[in-house]
Amino acid sequence: MGQVGSAKSDTKVNEEIVSKWRRLNPKEKVTYGSTIEEEKRSTIIAIGFSTFSSVFCTHLHRPLCNFLIQMFNPDTSSIELHGNVFQISAADFGRVMGLKNTDEDVQLGGPIQDEHVRELVKIYCGNDKRALVSDLAKKLEKCENANDDFKVRFMMLALGTLLYPTSSLSVSGNYLTPLRIPGKIESKNWANHAFNLLREGVRSFKKNKGAYVNGSLLSG
Numbered sequence: 001m002g003q004v005g006s007a008k009s010d011t012k013v014n015e016e017i018v019s020k021w022r023r024l025n026p027k028e029k030v031t032y033g034s035t036i037e038e039e040k041r042s043t044i045i046a047i048g049f050s051t052f053s054s055v056f057c058t059h060l061h062r063p064l065c066n067f068l069i070q071m072f073n074p075d076t077s078s079i080e081l082h083g084n085v086f087q088i089s090a091a092d093f094g095r096v097m098g099l100k101n102t103d104e105d106v107q108l109g110g111p112i113q114d115e116h117v118r119e120l121v122k123i124y125c126g127n128d129k130r131a132l133v134s135d136l137a138k139k140l141e142k143c144e145n146a147n148d149d150f151k152v153r154f155m156m157l158a159l160g161t162l163l164y165p166t167s168s169l170s171v172s173g174n175y176l177t178p179l180r181i182p183g184k185i186e187s188k189n190w191a192n193h194a195f196n197l198l199r200e201g202v203r204s205f206k207k208n209k210g211a212y213v214n215g216s217l218l219s220g
Helices: 008-015 026-031 036-045 062-071 089-096 115-128 133-142 150-163 173-179 180-188 190-208
Strands: 078-081 084-087 131-134 168-170
Touching: 062 078, 062 190, 089 133, 089 190, 115 131, 115 150, 131 133, 131 190, 133 150, 133 168, 150 168, 150 173, 150 180, 168 173, 173 180
Parallel strands: none
Antiparallel strands: 078 084, 131 168
């Protein structure tokens, strides 16, 4: 089993392992945590992100995360615990994370060709084609109701901080591609896509012996 790189201090490594959710201040975390208004909470649940309507985990236990990562085999989608090997599927990941596991694949990669999506990138990301996590959290807090704008901003923040976290403090405008039609958000297979990204993140982490893992560790 590969070991976690030790060149950096424990504090630095911990901050890199933990998602950008860990870096938001308490007020920003509450924005879409336990005090979300009922209308917004119902909307979040309806689009297939039930667990995300009340997130209370603000820290990840580094030793536990490292243990689970080392025990997880991304090639066989299995984890070894106490001498027993358990298979883990996208459906299992979806149940733990409260995500829908539907039929429509999520498309995120490649350049943005759709003109409508390009306009959305200008609106939500500006000229940098990326949206700062802190800005998304502040603007989400100002949404007065659970309209399409709320859905898109919530999804970008959830994708960038909880579901597909990286080491960056901003969210790619590419995330707007599957969000171009807010009414179809719930039909996307978020569970399968997030699970595949986590597998790839663990695979890369073990191969390169990095300091952080791309992908959602909250499922652990």
